Every structure is written in C-alpha cells, then in structure tokens.
Amino acid sequence: MPISPQDPHQAPGALKRLPLRKAAVLFIVAVSLCLCGLLYLQLEQSRRQDLAVAQVASSNLTRAMAQQAEDTIMAADLVLTSLVDWIQDDGYGAAQRPRLQRVFARRAQQLEQLHGLFLFDREGQWVITSLADLPRGNGVADREYFKFHQQNVSTVAHIGPAIRSRENGEWIIPVSRRINDRVGNFQGVLLAGIRMSYFDRFFKSFSLDDSGIMFLALTDGTLLARRPFDESLIGTSVAHGEIYQTLLPNATAGTAMLDSVVDGVTRLYGYRQLASYPLVVSAATSRETILQGWSERAFQSSVIVALVILGVGLFGWVFIHQVRNGERIEKNLRKAQRALEQIATHDSLTGLANRRLFERSLEIEFARCARQVSPVSLIMLDIDFFKRYNDAYGHVAGDQCLAQVAQVVKTCCQRKSDLAVRYGGEEFAVLLPDTDINGALAIAGQIRRSVIDKHIVHSGSPIGYLTVSLGCYSFIPNGNDSLETFIRRADAALYEAKNAGRDRAAVFSPEEGFAALMRSDR
Template sequence: MTTITAINTERPTQAPAPKKLPITTLAIGFVVLVCISLILIQVWVTWKAREVQLAETERATYNLARSIGQHAYDTIKGADTVLVGLVERLEVEGFSESHLQRFHALVVKRVEELPQLHGIFVYDQAGNWVVNSQPELKKGANNSDREYFIYHRDHTDRGVHIGPPIKSKSTGEWIITVSRRFNKSDGSFGGVVLATVKMSYFKKFYEQFEIGNSGAIFVALNQGIILLRRPFEEKTLGKDISQFPLFREYLPQARAATKTFTSAQDGVVRINSYRQLDEYPLVVSAALSRDEVLADWKSNTIIHAIGVGCLVIVLAFIGSRLIRQIALRVQAEAELVRARNSLEQLNQTLEKLAMQDGLTGLANRRQFDIALKDEFSRAMRNASSLALIMIDVDCFKQYNDIYGHAAGDECLRAISKVVAAGKHRPGDLSARYGGEEMVVLLPGTDVAGAMKVAESIRQAIYQLELKHSGNATGVVTISAGIDAFVPVRENNQPLELIQAADKALYYAKSQGRNCIRVSNGHPT
C-alpha cells in the first residue's frame, strides 16, 4: 500500500517572530560573514602566494639544472675531443720515439689550452706510462690497477668512459677521469688515453650560484655514483646513491623533471630539478631547500595573519555592540511574544481536544469528516484508491444491559486501542463515528489491503476474550464493512464511501456478525 502523508490540522506551535528579531539575526550573520570573508580571502591570497613562490623556485631550479648540465657537457666534451684526436694518431702512427716526443708536446699544449684539464696520459696495453702532459715522464709508473684501465681492457667498445672520482697519483688532487680505448693494428687492446678533469674546476663554477645554506648541486654517473656535490665533502665523492628516490623512482619515469622530496642523505626537503645528459652517462641535479624558499613567505604570512586577526577582532567588537543594542530593543517584545505563544498553545491544545473523542482517545466525528474530505480530494487528484472500514461492536446494547454502562465504556476503550493499533502509516486515521461505531480511513489502499487491516482488527478484538454472555460467541466481537474506490471528479462524493461501507457493515451483521464484508456483499 502506498504511504500517504498524515493530515496536519494543527497550527504552528509558535506565532511568527516579531519584526525586530530578524534584524538581530541579520546583524550577527553579517558580522560573521564579513569576518569569515576576510579570513578566507587572506587564506586564499596566502596560499596563492605560496604556490607562486614554489612555481618560481621550480623554474629557477630547472634553469640551474640546465646550466649545470650544459657546463658538465662542455667540460667533458672538451676533454673527449682531445682524446678522440689522440686515439686516431696512436692507432695510425704507433709508439715510435719521434712520435712520442711530438705527442708529448701536443698534450702539454692541450692542457694549457683547456683550463678544466688536470692532465693527459697515454698507457700501453700493460698499463705503463707511455706519454703524458707532465714536464718529465715518470719511469716505471703503472696504472693497470685503475678502474678506467681495467674497464677498457675488458670491454671492446670504443666509446668514452667516465670513471668515479679518484685522487691523482701524480699530484694527490681529486680528479674525474675521462678515457678512451685504442687498439693495435690487429684490433687487439693497445692501451688507454686518459684525460683527467680537475674537481676544483667544477667547484669553482658551482660556488657562483646562490643556493642557500641547505641547497645542493651534484653531478653523478648514470649508475648513481657521485662525482661531485656541493656542499663539498670528500666522504660523498664516489658514494653510491643509486637506491635514493631520484635514481630509483624518478629517473626511470623522466630524463628531466622537477620533483619535491626528502633527501636520503641529510633529510632536507628540497625542490629538486634533475637532467640526464644525452651525450654522456651523467646526471646533474640542482636542489633548493623548500623551508628556505618559503622562509620569507612564512614571515609575511605571520604579519598578514596578525593584521587580519586584529581587524577581525575590531569588527567583531563593533558588531557585538550593535547586536547587544538590537537585543535590548527586542527583549521586551520577546516577553510579549512568549505570552502570546503560551496563549496560542493553550488554544491549540483545546482545539486538539475538540478533535479527539473523550472516551476512546480516537479522532472524533469532526476530525474524521475533515480528514475524509481532504483525503477524498487528494485521491481524486492523484487517481489513487481510498478505503474505509466501518466497525460496529456486536450486540453492544445487550452488553450495556448485562454489565452496565461503565463496563460498556471500558469495553469501548479496549476495542479502540486495538482499532488505533490497526493503522500503521502516518496517513491512516482511526476515529469514533458514533456510539459503538468506529471507522478506519486508509488512503492509497484498495479493497484487498483494507480487508487485511480489518481482519487483523477483528481477530485482535476476538483474542481479547472480553466476556459477553449476550453474544453468540460468548465474547465481545465486531462486524466490519469495507469499501474502496478511486474517486472521479464530479461523479463521486465522500458520502458515497460512507454509505457503501455502512451498507457492507449492515450486510455483515445480517450474516451472523463477527465477520467482514465488502460493499458488493462478498465475504472475506
């Protein structure tokens, strides 16, 4: 059965608020709105300033990484160009004494021309020093134990190789090695040409940049070996950082990008721009501390927050004074409103009592007539069924004659509780129609649904087992008539529903009582 909204015949519990009361509410709302608006605007402006600051820093670190990458490329390219020429000469001319003297003069000149070079060295297949850029060649020196020599000896590729940072055997200075393999005429390993780049050359260049106290710059090999880092610490040279987030997470995703993450080396959160060079196996990174970048923003935020807070306090104080004055003006009227509301509430209670049957507690005939009219109109508009159950206590006159009118009243009260419990939806209405007759109005219900409700009421009353010697069953029973239909405008009136249900009730009584019948006379 479709649920129908209950009919509300009561008035509002309170009279409309006095005209002055909304002014107080509006004043409070206005003050609160202004204060909240100022705070929200300040929060938005502050957050946008933070985003702008971070965006500018990301651009700065990106450009710094490009500059560092270009510097690393130019530095290595200069050394590698010299090595390419030496490899070609060695493979063509060999190691004759005259050629070695010319080679010596050539490499000395190249070192003088390129400020990044620490030295140039040539080693034979055994690692012995053949020629270098030093004024005098050391006799008996051997570098076969160096990483770059072992690499070229064991690998046949002819590309450039950049090794981890080492200390020079000749000067003790930290250097970066750039080397190439050269072969003999038969294609076998002939030796290594090596250019060493000064670590100080990179340091001098990186010290030109303003990166704050917690900023960092580094150049590393693709496999994650640090060649140089600012701030410079010898313990970081050659350190393996391949398991740090930059190499483990970000480089596999993009060869160049800007990310913010916590450094695994010192725990500082940095805005980090990195690039992987295309021509050489190098990764460069420029990073600025996020806390240092946002330091000025934080101080400005505190100053602005204090200013806005003071303004909000002033506005709240002025607003509270205004609201207090308004409140004093409406206080007297509020007292009158409360008195009027009490009177109206009393009237509503009296009106409610006027709509309720005093004996049974059910709705009285007046409330039933109003509800029937309203629900009938609603059913007509919605084209929905409206059902009515009319109930009469069997042989009730004999009950009064046998047990007295006081007992009869108690009997009606007991029956009315069952009838009231038979309605399960807010829109249903149980009412005392007159004397021992009661009705149940069921909006949105057809005959079948009404029959179920009526039968449940009949059985519940029978099961009360109220003694009635004047009834054939020996206990109090009821008979009920039912009708339900969909009203049609201008063809039906509410009275037709009552008449049909009453006719069905009469038929039920004529059939021996303690039964339910519908308006067409068929049994349940």
C-alpha cells in the same frame, strides 16, 4: 491525510526579527568571506610571484651548472682526443714512453680539474701516467670503464661512475677513450680522472639554503657528484625519481616542485640534460626557503584580517544574541502551540489521529476527490471480544493491546495520504484517499493478518489469539455527500463482519447490500 498545524496567532515581531537575524548573519559572513577572499587572492598572487622568481633562478642555475660541466668534460675530452690520435699513430713503446709521460704531466697541470692522465694496456696494467711514479698493483681490468672499452668498439669518450683513485684514494669521475691499433683491435684505454672536489668547489660557489641540493648524474641515473657531499650516496641511482621517470622523457630542461627520493623534502628542482655528453645536472631549493618571506607576510596579513573579522563577528554576535532571545521566546510559544495541536488532533495512548482530525481530513478529501472524480475508501475495524480481554488481563494490558493493534494499523498505512485513526474505545478507522474497494479490501486483509501474526494471546477468543473485524466502504464523492452517511455505511459493514463470525472483513454496497469476506487464509 495528516493536517499541518498552522500558526495563525504567531507574534508579528517574529516576522520582522527573523529576516533581520538572517540578514545580520549574511552580512557578517559576506564581509568575512570578502576579507578572506581578498587576503587569499593577494597571498596567492604573492606566492605565485615568489615561485616564478625561484623558477627563473633555478633555471639559470642549472644552465650555469650544465655549461660548467660541459666545459669541464670537453676540456678533458679534447686532451684525450689529441693523445689518443698520437698514441694510435706512434704507439706507446719504451722509446715513446718518456716523452708521453712529460706530455701527460704537462697536460694534467694545465687543467686544474684533472686528477691525472693514465694509459692502460689491453690487460689493464698501468703503462704511462701523468704522475712522477708509476703506480703498482693489479691494474684496472676490473673497472667499469675498462670493461666498457674492452667490449665496445666505439671510440667516443665514455663517462663512467665515480670511483676512488687507487693511487691516492681521491674520488674521481673517469672520462676515458678506447685505443686501437692500426687495424682497429683493442690496445688499451686512455683515462682522464676529473676530481670530484672540483665540482664540489663549483657547487659551493652558489648560494643555497641548508636544505638545498645540487647534483651531477649520468643519464642512466647514476649519481656522480652531489652537494651536500655524502659518500654513501655516490654511485647510487636516482633513476626512480620523478625527474628521470617523468620529466626528462618529455623535456631535456625545466623546473618542477618535487619530493626528494633521498630525504623526502619538497624542493623546486631545476634540471638540464647536457647536449654533448650523457650527463644530467640538477639544482633544488626547498619550498620552505622559497616561501619563507611569503609565509611571514601571510602570517602578518592573516593576523590583521583575523582581528578585523573578530571585531565584526563580536559586534554581530551581540546583535544576533539580542534577536535570538526574542526568537527563543517565540519558539517556545510555537512549540507549546504545536504540542497543544498534537494533543487536540491525536490520541495520547496510540499516537493515531483522533476523531477531530479524522473529520477535518474527511472534509478535505471529499472536496478533493469530488474535484478529481477519484474514489475514497474507509475501513472501520474493531478488536474482537475486547471486553473479555480487559476482564481477563486488566485494563493496563488492554491499553498495551490497543497500542499494539494501533501500531499494526499504522504500519499497514504505507502512503502519506492514508490516515489511521483511533475512532473510539477499541474501534479504529483507516481513511484511504484515491483507493477503490479492492484496494481497501487488500489493506483490510493485510491488517487482519498482521494482527493475527502478532500472536497476542486472548483466552476469551475462540482461536486463542487476538483478532479484529473490519468493515469497508468506498465511493466517489460528488460534492454533496454526507460525512455521517459515509462513516455509518463503513460501520454497518463492520457490524456485518462481526455478525458473520468476526475475524473477517465485510463490504457495504448500496446496490447489493453486504458482502462478507471470509477467512480464506485459515
């Protein structure tokens, strides 16, 4: 097994400076991490506090919006309820229409949010309005609210998508009720048009940043009003947003940091669903605005901490640089010592262990295997007709041949404890701890076949290719064994393999003499 080189002559100063350098680095890192940790904790606490304050403000804002929306709709709904009861009791014939028109006008004037009150017959034609002149046109049979009441017997108030008034083009939110005759048949629709500008003025009464938004929508996601007002968005659906998809199914009110489905801006949303009507209100402030003050404080604190860390780091760098100079000198000395150790224990041509390392390893393995009562094996191998190879191809080619065979031997030694050795000239050895004779023969056969598989052309060999002969010996040391005897017996097996015709392996057995392993694979 390879022996790790020791450093008995290592300079005593290295033992002192190396821990000092590590201690200095650890101290600098610890101080920096503590400062960064304290900064992080302080900033995180401040950030959470700012967000908590913003959540409370957002929740209060949506509560105010919900209350205002509910009061606005309820006021219009109460007017519709009283008028529907009157109309269903007295009808809306020619005799009743002048009086109804005056009542409509008076009620519309009392509620500033109303664009007007409108009564439509069963065909969707104007019958009575709060306006002075009855509008002309094709009626409202195509409107969503009219179709809803025409197809549904419910008499509760219906809030439909925002529309443009056909009287003057103003955006209104329709709140309507169905009118039945005495037996419950559909007779028409009574509509209260709520000005969208009323909600717009209400929204503008709150202080929001330039990226903040407020909206009023139906529970199905249809957008009714929005700040900032964007006509192209009125009537579109926001039902695919996270408020409708995730939050509202779990809670009718709350706050959440979300990315807008309209413009992608991250905002803190407060939302609330009205209890009395199918409406949802929401107000949102951009995350950037909420954390603007925190960002400024974070920048200032970070600059201060960075300057402190820079100062500590600069001092540490100067200190460590001085230590490193001394370590660099010691490192170069140790590197040179390891190179000398490598030269002293390994063959420069093949990179395998040399005889010096081989003998040291033998002593160690003999002692270990004697303690553990474990076998140790040795394979000695020699390149067949190598002198002829050198004569035929030259010494340069001979060196290349040795390197190739050495690579084969090294590859076949798959365990870390196996040691491949260039024993001398064209002779190699393989030390196999904890391996019996059968294992040694298996590895010997693997080496022999691998060399043949290289197909190294050798005109001086009977088969035309380079081959090797191998000798194997294995025993269990007892603590008083001779290294020379161990090597000599494996070497004797090698010569027996050569005498038997080469390109084969032989085994030395003290009891049975030599046994040659014939080339059964050829």
